[in-house]
Amino acid sequence: MSLAVAVPFGVGSAVVYGASIVVQHRMAQAHVGDEGEASASALLQMARNPVWLMAIGGDLVGFLLQIVALSLGSVVVIQPLVVLMLPVALVVSALTGGHHPRRADYLGVLGVLGGLAVFLALIGRPAAGHVPRPHVIGMAVLAVLVLGAGLVLTVIGRGRVCRGVMYGAVAGLYFGTLAVLVDAASDRFSKAGLHGLLATPRGFVPLIGIVLVGAGGIVLTQLSFQVGALGATLPANLATDPLTGVLLGVLLLRENVPISAWRAVVYALCLVAVVAGAIRLADPEHERRG
Structure with missing residues (x-):
């Protein structure tokens, strides 16, 4: 495990995601269904748009x-870095004709960066984890997929904000799970090579999970962008994504996170700081407020 190399790659990933998310949201808003609602046909229209395809390529x-x-690094360290996409998205939006950052935007950035920094400082350098048996991973993936589908079904017919929050939260749930599966697959590849990854249950079970939760996360993210309430959907996504990654990293991969009463309180405060900053940075209405 080499955090000195892993962390820069994790930050680079968040930077690329942050740049892509600006384009994806704009394209989704330009391809909404009738009466501004999310629809499968609008999603198919986007799939034929070269700009949207370039963003997905990003x-x-x-x-x-x-x-x-x-x-190279543990899930509990790498996955929380995904929240860095928000400050990046703010800069990219400004450079591509979006609103110019205001004081409250900088406070939002401070909340995101501060919450992330304190969390990473508290967990330190976690010990290497252990990848569970294939049937455990398979059951975990199935449970996550069923839970996500159930949550989505509960908001059918609800208001746009409610649906947007749930779509974003479930997408984050799937992406957090995706990180754990990638870690398990990479561990198998490093130990047994390509044959061990593709031809044994320890390899192909995580791969199947990656395809399923990855596809579900992408679809729900695009649907949440079509709903349009980015100030609600993106914070929900960026709250459940690292939270799921850390929880599954601890429970499934047995990565060690220091825990005590006071640490639990500080972890919760870090999450609140990140979500509050995300709400500010993703609020679509602040462009019209002075």
């Missing part, structure tokens, strides 16, 4: 960088 680059980071 996500692929970010994912490849994340794979390198997770193969």
Whole structure:
């Protein structure tokens, strides 16, 4: 495990994701369904747009960088770095004709960076984890998929903000799980090579999970962007993503995170700081407020 190499790759992944997310949201808003609602047909229209495809290609680059980071570092350290995409998105939006940052935006950046920095300082350098047996990973993936589908079904017919929050939260749940599966797959590849990854249950079970939760996360993210309430959907995504990654990293991979009563309180405060900063940075209404 080499955090000195893993962390820069994790940061690079967040930078690429942050740049791509600005383009994806703008394209989603330009391809909404009737009455501004999310729809499968609008998603198919975007899939034929070269600009949107380039942004998705950016996500692929970010994912490849994340794979390198997770193969070298622990999930509980690397996955929280995803919140850095918000400050990056703020800069990219300003450079591409979006609103110019105001004082409250900088406070939002401070909340995101401060919460992340304190969290990483508290967990220190976690010990190497242990990848569970394939049937455990398979059951965990199935449980996450069923939970996510159930949560999405509960908001059918609800308001746009409610649906946007749930789509974003479930997408974050899937992406956090994705990080754990990537870590498990990279561990198998490092120990048994390509044959061990593709031809044994310890390898192909995480790969199947990666495909399923990755596809689900992408679709739900795009649907949440079509709903349009970015100030609600993105914070929900960026709260559940690292939280899921850390929890599954501890429970499934047995990565050690120092825990005590006071640490639990500080961890919660870090999450609140990140979410509050995310709400400010993702609020679509602040462009019209003085």
